[in-house]
Amino acid sequence: MRVGEQLPPLEIPVTRTLIVAGAVASRDYQDVHHDAELARQKGSPDIFMNILTTNGLVGRYITDHFGPTAVLRRVAIRLGTPNYPGDTMVLRGTVEEVDGDTATVRVVGENGIGRHVTGTVTVTLPRAAGAARGGPA
Numbered sequence: 001m002r003v004g005e006q007l008p009p010l011e012i013p014v015t016r017t018l019i020v021a022g023a024v025a026s027r028d029y030q031d032v033h034h035d036a037e038l039a040r041q042k043g044s045p046d047i048f049m050n051i052l053t054t055n056g057l058v059g060r061y062i063t064d065h066f067g068p069t070a071v072l073r074r075v076a077i078r079l080g081t082p083n084y085p086g087d088t089m090v091l092r093g094t095v096e097e098v099d100g101d102t103a104t105v106r107v108v109g110e111n112g113i114g115r116h117v118t119g120t121v122t123v124t125l126p127r128a129a130g131a132a133r134g135g136p137a
Contacts, residue, residue, distance in 0.1 A: 001066075003095055003098055006094055007061070007092065007093035009091065010091045013088050014088060018049070019033060019048065019053070019083070019085060020034045023050050026050060033047055034047060047084070049083035057089070057091070058109070058117065061107065062105060062123050070123050070124070071125075073122040073124055075119065075120075075122075076119050077107070077118065081114035081116050084113075087111045087113070088111065088112070089109045089111045089116055089117075090110055091108070091109045103124075105122075106120055
């Protein structure tokens, strides 16, 4: 881990199933996350992803890069444009700060209509994992 390190992008197809499954898994039963007709009645062109699903995908992005032993210490995100079915969200990250075995990563997720999510994730790697990635042992 080093400041300026760019994480490889992760492309996530935004499917209707992903949106609905994420809402159900997080117990978010708001109709805008599963009922297209009611979402349209409320002014949205379709159902859209909830923040808890986005939060989980950001966490997955970080642990996919740093490995299964990485510990997410803090995830702070803000939503922008919605994730609608049929689009693709591309997550990108940059290591902004490193303090021993802990790093802060700036994450941005964009889709076809704009920036869906921005934020930071603070992640700690166990000493052995940090040494394997070129960090302190």
